[in-house]
Amino acid sequence: MLSSDLEPKRNRAVNLSIKNAPEDIVQRLRRRAERHRRSLQGELLAIIEAAAHEEAPATPAEVLAQVRGLGLSTPAEAADIIRADRDGR
Secondary structure, X not given: OOHHHHOOOOOOOOOOOOOOOOHHHHXXXXXXXXXXXXXXXXXXXXXXXXXXXXXXXXXXXXXXXXXXXXXXXXXXXXXXXXXXXXXXX
């Protein structure tokens, strides 16, 4: 196998299939597609594209830098921030 065989193909369409989708979810997706003036297939592709473009999770070094940037000195302060964030949802 050549290394070029391992590289992702660009602009090549691939068929995907979702089996046994619950009818209530399908109906909600159809209504969502109508609101966006798309076909069901177009709506599903838009959802997949959005999910594929999500930011990559933070690295441990990035998380550590963010925590240090908060200037916390005790675990209790961190717990207060976590509680406030959780309760705000």
